[in-house]
Amino acid sequence: MGFLVQLLAFILSLLLVSMRAEDIINSPQPCDFRAIFNFGDSNSDTGCMAAAFYPEVSPYGETFFHQPVGRASDGRLIIDFIAQHLGFPLLSAYINSIGTSYRHGANFAAGSSTIRRQNRTVFEGGTPFTFEIQTEQFNQFKQRTGKFFNQARKSSFRGHFPRPDDFAKALYTFDIGQNDIAAAINRVGTEDSHAVISDIVEHFSKQVQNLHEVGARTFWIHNSGPIGCLPVAMPVHNNATNHTPEAGYLDQNGCVNYENDMAREFNKKLKNMVVKLRAKFLDASLIYVDMFSTKYELISNANKEGFVEPSEICCGYHKDGYHLYCGNKGMINGKEILAGSCEDPSKYISWDGVHYTEAANRWIVNRILNGSFSDPPVPITHSCRALKL
Template sequence: MDVIGGIFVFWLVMSAVKSEEVNSVPSCDFPAIFNFGDSNSDTGCMAAAFFPMASPCGETFFHEPAGRASDGRLIIDFIAKQLGFPLLSAYIDSIGTSYGHGANFAAGSSTIRRQNRTFFDGGTPFTLEIQTAQFNQFKARTAKFFNQAGDNHSCRRQFPRPEDFPKAIYTMDIGQNDIAAAINRVGKEDSHDVISDIVQHFATQVQNLYKEGARTFWIHNTGPIGCLAVTMHNTHNPVAGYVDQNGCVNYQNDMAKEFNEKLKNTVVTLRSQLPAASLTYVDLFSAKYQLISNAKKEGFVDPSKICCGYHEDGNDIWCGNKGIVNGTEIFAGSCEDPSSYISWDGVHYTEAANRWIADRILNGSFSDPPIAITHSCHELGSP
């Protein structure tokens, strides 16, 4: 048998061993989920803190704006459903919320590193550092309130028990806005150093959560930012090599890939530094790129097409806003069938696309180690 054949056989054997390990371990009985991220998983933070989402956001599932930058549910909503949880309430939202099964600290425009921007120029105060600080406060105040509640079980059901925190799953989906900021500064600073620094800041926050008792981490890498519909839609007559076969901007995706590679290496390092933790790295980039590459085969329109908003003849009116085109006021509403689109507003995905991606990542197909989210509290052995 030649070397390549031997390697292939070894890979098959190890894959079978991994599969057997997955099937032999019991499902994790997670009592709660705590999420950290940006607008890809924000279920109402920015809407509660600043301005509410405008119609037609939320039209597909909620039939009204529901704090999400989509026509319906996000990947985090499908994660919650898979784990048997109700939809996660945003930590900062005070109306009609329940935290009995966890809380969501994600906020639109959030970054891993601090950015010198405000909400009014596309920034947010809710960096990952702030989100973990909010979690620390939530954990401390919840424990105090839970103990003071005594036999008032109706109040207790609104919050996680103190013993739930180390048994919970901690999901993280952030970094896209950091890469976008780095792309905007190409040529002004060393992007390699910037990306390394972003990843180091991420590692610090994971370590801080670990110190607070977090043990199971489900970590998404960043998606193909060069394939965002708003970028693809506005790329006209590119020079050779600027875009790939799908129309995605190569150098932007290359920066996302570099971030993802360094993030994956950091997760490997964290496994050795945090021996009691289980850290699953999820290749969201590959899942999203697979959808974009096979859009028509999977029943979607061209991935550069945007469902909600007006982007024609140099006029850009964002989803749910009004604007003047050729002297006439128009409302930038949604397409007739959002379920056939990948992109909701040029940056965020539709519920149909989010569901498609969730269906493919939750079983562990894009994970390292290759383990389903329902089993992710178990760290598989390495070959």
């Protein structure tokens, strides 16, 4: 009897949340976002690593920008489409000093970034711009722009920075964790993966709480995509002998099961973290966005949606166990190879084996902006109002 009462109470709570979410969706008053502040890795880096170290080379950026612009794609990223959807210009990378404006926000994301600190140099695929550093950069940005805005009352430069009260009315977006999961996968068997993932999520939680402490109130948090479905992870690009993987190693889409299972565990713990922070911060709106399901849906229906097989890579050379990444030249079997791009990137999901094409990013973002893959299920334009649920 007690279990039945609890079950009915749970169902009623779901119905109430659904009804309130419907009220938000139908509300004529969307959020009055003044800016966007983004934190993440190469999935949303709009120029940090290119400004700090080596710039991207052609053919990166060829589809939309017609030149390399610091994005790991042929065109726009999901964060670019989000900014445009909300009526903002594309976000400038925080450390990019050339031709930048931060009036409507800033992007702190950096390629190869992780939530936890990693014992890797930049040349080993690491980065100094961990999530912790990104939030510290934001704090510095907020403090310095506030002082500058108040001191330079008559300066035209004030138009290049957010107003002090814009920070509380901004949207804070997050897409990070995939590199942490990849690092944990590489160390399977040498450490407790479950404990590592729990620790990663705890580090994430700490930084979100730090941002809340300095005024952030609306959080749009992406979970990890299906890392086992990245073409460079698939045996088809890594198996020079064409050896058939053992049963259960791959799923029906050719994705590596145990890698996706690691991502699922991270996502489950990340969602639990979001739920806990909602209970702690009643003045904040925290939206959990299921990017894994969105991307996996695209991968599962690639041909139906007009794409080639999801294992195919548009830019780069990945054959017979050899890997030459997009835009690079190399000698393979005595022959110089230029790892150029495919004829039509819009037909591909994967741009370079790790990152998505603009066409795939557009497909994904069209599924997430309306709240279909969000918890609670509210569109991004009304995400600030989810605190009322």
